[in-house]
Amino acid sequence: MRHRFWETQPVGQFKDAGDISLSEGPIEPPAPLSAVKPEPYNLPALYEWTTCDMDDEQTCAEVYSLLTNNYVEDDENMFRFNYSKEFLRWALRPPGYFKSWHIGVRVKASKKLVAFITGVPARIRVRNEVVRMAEVNFLCVHKKLRSKRLAPVMIKEVTRRVHLENIWQAAYTAGVVLPTPFTTCRYWHRSLNPKKLIDVGFSRLGARMTMSRTIRLYKLPGSTATPGLRKMELRDVPAVTRLLREYLSQYVVVPDLDENDVEHWLLPLENVVESYVVESPETHEVTDFFSFYSLPSSILNNQNHSVLKAAYSYYNVAKKTPLLQLMNDALIVAKQKDYDVFNALDAMHNETFLKELKFGPGDGQLHYYLYNYRVRNALRPSELGLVLL
Ligand code: NHW
Ligand code: MG
Known part of the structure; x- marks a missing residue:
């Protein structure tokens, strides 16, 4: 082309x-x-x-x-x-x-x-x-x-x-292929409200599945599992910054975030960005956090629904809590906040929880680009630590 x-x-x-x-x-x-x-x-x-x-x-x-x-x-x-x-x-x-x-x-x-x-x-x-x-x-x-x-x-x-x-x-980033992606990620989707997702054509009933079996398959516990999980507050900014910088150090392309950046990008903002930390009930140390941002989509041409509420996985760090448990809690929180679907890229270590937590692969790809900077060899998505909005 x-x-x-x-x-x-x-x-x-x-x-x-x-x-x-x-x-x-x-x-x-x-x-x-x-x-x-x-x-x-x-x-x-x-x-x-x-x-x-x-x-x-x-x-x-x-x-x-x-x-x-x-x-x-x-x-x-x-x-x-x-x-x-x-x-x-x-x-x-x-x-x-x-x-x-x-x-x-x-x-x-x-x-x-x-x-x-x-x-x-x-x-x-x-x-x-x-x-x-x-x-x-x-x-x-x-x-x-x-x-x-x-x-x-x-x-x-x-x-x-x-x-x-x-x-x-x-x-x-873009959904279209341009010269030249340095990595390409895929979106994965975890149904939180499967009935609505099927009604609006976002997902389809699986082969040999009924609606009630599908609803049961995606059902989540009524409350989170991790002791000490709470909404992130301003006082958590230094600890979250340290956790995030240490976590991102293992990836090849990442944002270099200081405390001011973390305060802006991660401090909860109603209906925009949600962040939860795990504060150890014993030591009161912040050991883990997850975050997601809120990006609804208009549903074009549907009689019953006009908006799809989607949560997008942002930055997550599991230092003490198992990542699987932390992300399952993220799903529970998103469900409680009435999101219909939880989306995540196959970037960072996300591959290790996607299948287990019943995410399914989407058909859209997201290509990542740099302008005026050559990356020698294309990265695997698991080498990428950058989420753009
Ligand atoms: S990706 C979302 C882009 N927006 C949409 O898809 C919205 C719906 N579509 C549109 O509004 C996230 C239009 O279709 C747009 C194209 C405006 C997309 N990135 O005007 P023409 C971002 O926002 C190239 C880059 O005739 P159009 C990231 C295309 O390949 N280039 O098309 C944005 C062709 O060039 P080519 C894109 O349909 C990053 C040319 O545009 C592109 O009326 C921007 C055709 O232009 C895309 N998503 O309008 C780059 N889509 O060489 C930033 C098409 O192939 C670079 N094109 O002939 C860095 C700048 C800063 C550097 C600082 C040092
Ligand atoms: Mg034009």
Whole structure:
């Protein structure tokens, strides 16, 4: 497949796969800031750039509505991601964020928001190197403006604004294959509300299964098993940061998180991110934690249900509690909070609990990419310790 745009970009090219003369690291060196184009890229004449202030209720509502109606759908167009406004604010305003990286496109005449792309700053470790990067997400072009090569302009503009902050690398994920993934993960799904999932076409009744047997199969205990399990609090940030940094040290590509980052990304935020710690009843030490984020999907064309409530496994560390038990407690908590399904990638050590806890493999793949950074050999999902939203 030809990639007219991506062939021009500093990313691993398909033709270079397996070329052992290419070394790991930046593909292009940083340029002096004076060489970064100072003015925005040109848009087609009817459109204009806008910086989206996510603190502003009306702007946030416009972004929410663009994404709710035009963002990612499954292959069969049955579901579409429905990130909440609170979620978008959380995802886009981590420590040190740049408002200038929240980029919209409006119709000049009507001011209607028709396209969006964002970056947030992050430190990502690739093997032994910690690199300042942008995490790029929420690329969206209104359905009526598709296939007009607007996406490459959006990507070039976010790249330019990232360069203006003297950052030269980025990380992103996509369901589509582009040049060139450094790893590819699969989503696994654990039914919490099997009847609804079957009713809306998310899953199907297994061969020789009845609805009541299926409901029994996925039934969970009414309460969690781990003594000392409780919601994470602000005072847990130092311990959670230590646990997480130690745990992530074994993986090849991971976020480099300090206490400020952990406070932002893991402290519970109602209907956005949930984190639970295990505090030892004897020593009062925090020994383990799990977390998941809340990303509902709109159910397109169903009479009885309009929203699928999905929990997505985020970062989990099992130091003392067996991982299987910890994650079963995560399922129980999610069920109590009325989620319909619990999703997890086959990244990190997730493979060790997925089958046992009755997750089934999904049909979607998630490809991971770095911009302007070559990874020598594609990683196995179990070598990846990075979850993007
Ligand atoms: S992935 C979610 C992407 N969004 C959606 O799928 C929403 C529904 N779809 C749309 O809105 C998470 C449109 O279809 C989009 C494409 C806007 C996707 N990533 O305008 P054209 C992210 O947000 C390439 C990258 O005609 P369109 C991550 C495509 O291969 N490239 O298409 C975002 C082709 O290039 P090629 C993608 O359908 C990461 C060109 O776009 C892509 O009207 C962004 C066609 O453009 C995707 N998901 O609009 C990269 N989908 O070379 C960040 C298509 O093949 C890079 N394309 O001809 C780093 C930047 C920062 C660097 C800093 C140093
Ligand atoms: Mg387009």
